[in-house]
Amino acid sequence: MKKLLQLLQTSSLYCNCNFRLPPFANCNCNFMAANDGCSNFQVFLSYRWIDTGNTFTGFLRWFLKREKIDVFIDSKDLPRGEQMLPNLIQLIESSKISIPVISEHYADSKWCLIELAKMVERHESESHIILPIFFNVNLEDVKKQTGIFEASFEKLKNDKGNDEQTLKRWKNALTVVAGIPRYQPKDAEIPRYELKDVNGDESKLANLVVDWVLHRLRNKRLTIAKYPVGLEAPVKQIETLLNVCSMDVEFVGIHGKQGIGKTTIAKAFYNQNLEKFRDTCFLEDVRDKASKDLKKLQKMLIKSISNREVEDIDSSSAGETLIRQRLEGLKVLLILDGVDFLSDVDSLSQLDALAVSKDPWFGPGSKIIITTRKVQRISNFAEDVEVKRYPAPILDDEKSLELFSWHRFSRKSPPKDYEKCYPNVLRLAKGMPSTLIELGSFLRAKNGERAWEGVIQKLEGRTRDDIHQQIKSWYAKEEDEEEEDEDDFTPKKK
Structure with a gap:
């Protein structure tokens, strides 16, 4: 070896x-x-x-x-x-x-x-x-x-x-x-x-x-997560789907709910397979970047792969032409993260501008991954191209508890002090990495089973988005209270 x-x-x-x-x-x-x-x-x-x-x-x-x-x-x-x-x-x-x-x-x-x-x-x-x-x-x-x-x-x-x-x-x-x-x-x-x-x-x-x-x-390794838990199996499964060592051009769409870890999985795959490709590109938040400045997104794609600066692009059409001129025929690993446009028409027009969906420019052996919340985006991703689907998995109880433990206790296995609370945490999070991370981080400042149960009880039955918003509001309230405490000790002007 x-x-x-x-x-x-x-x-x-x-x-x-x-x-x-x-x-x-x-x-x-x-x-x-x-x-x-x-x-x-x-x-x-x-x-x-x-x-x-x-x-x-x-x-x-x-x-x-x-x-x-x-x-x-x-x-x-x-x-x-x-x-x-x-x-x-x-x-x-x-x-x-x-x-x-x-x-x-x-x-x-x-x-x-x-x-x-x-x-x-x-x-x-x-x-x-x-x-x-x-x-x-x-x-x-x-x-x-x-x-x-x-x-x-x-x-x-x-x-x-x-x-x-x-x-x-x-x-x-x-x-x-x-x-x-x-x-x-x-x-x-x-x-x-x-x-x-x-x-x-x-x-x-x-x-x-x-x-x-x-x-x-090029040092293009990406920062994945502070505690990368449960990523090994998804990466191996995507490697199999893409047949990484083949010279075929392959597409995979990673789909699932917000917070399930699509981007994290894509980054882990990218880092694991980076050295197998001479040319690589990870474009994050494609929808937001494309809606704000499509030409800038085109320049990012060209620069990331060619490692060269790009002069101003007059129009998105000119940018598409430049992409083909600079990159056509190259073997690349390309990941488009967050392909969640408002409509199929928006999706196809933005991807056309990257020369991805129509007459793609990819050379033999290229592998392309998109991440999206909507599974139908995968079907409409490219013309005359089979895009394989990969549903991002939730974490099982063992991995869920490990991820929670890292963020609450900074250790792989949680202590037995809160043993009665763990099943309730797992039931509340439902295997969603983002919820486990938020709960673990918020409960760092909460000590004792009673304090934990109070938090969990208020979050019972809520959706992931509601849990996120509630924890966010609690943080804001705590910050306001800290500022009020500081004001109590601040000398007043006479």
Whole structure:
């Protein structure tokens, strides 16, 4: 499993370059990216200046900075010496992605090899992401340390400061990065580009690398709930419905009453399956956002998936066209939360504007989830598309008591002190997560069975919405009383 994770988190770029671009003009780059202390950088870029510093790496560094990616670039101007080594090691340890540009003279530098060995160490122990770029070198020479790399190690061997164990570690690092699988863009979420794919255009290749890095750096995990109880089974059931590992485009509608946990289930599914998709988007409160500013919602969809800013959209029709231009054919995980429009006509028109319901733009393997209170919205969601239904389940008594206990006592199992009250709490909540959370939170300030029974008695026979409103009014009353108490102790002006 560990090896599989390593394969899924790495890729390599191979550039068999037989030319040089002119110096990277109009950049005014300051390659001294490190501060006196060790900062946290998203990307650590290791390269040999004499080979690529003023060409490919220049493009790459500039494009990364343009996208506001924090990149540490190991420049020729960086001071060397043993005192700098701990800082370099710490920078690699704190980075999210390492990009070594393996070029003709890369192995001439022991500093480059030290950096590479540390990257590989993290890669093997923590599945750290390495994106090696092979620039104008033979991959077999890198892997076996033959050719120009054999000559480089002969020079390093003559340096008395490099013992046999150190040389072996450096060679192993080259072997490991050269053995990182070569993926094809259509066959995997982590692509592998060669220079021939971009007709020898180094700047275009740099842009492709940046696109890949942007997608890998997105931290899009969602905050689910303070105490996520009873989510494992629904997530597994939805995974089965969607057939997550298939290349079919699948739709699922999660439906149920307000407060039953539709959004929470959708978020849990999203977090659980996020890494299986290169492109993901969770749009919350779709109805409210669409009714207030549909064009803004369109921009949110495009930015979330492409990770790029979107200029102003003139009209919702123009936004729909832009969505298709930017996103068509991509494999995505898209969740539309709160698709509860006033009418079917409103629903379809808003979803049309997201290019979802009519001639969808989704690529093979895409999975789309909507959450809604009204089951009929699922039937009318999209033309000529089967949308599978998933009724959000209520919690059983065991999970209900656990969720209540977390919010009342901050522990999984409730104490026996209130044992007689628990059946009444469960009967009142009827397995609705929102009611259990509200009851548990409100009863935190109530001690003793008598106080609990007084609250429960006043809520008996009420609907979930009525219970919510009553608890809300009690909170408001308590706040007013606290303010009155404070006024009693406030000196009056004479």
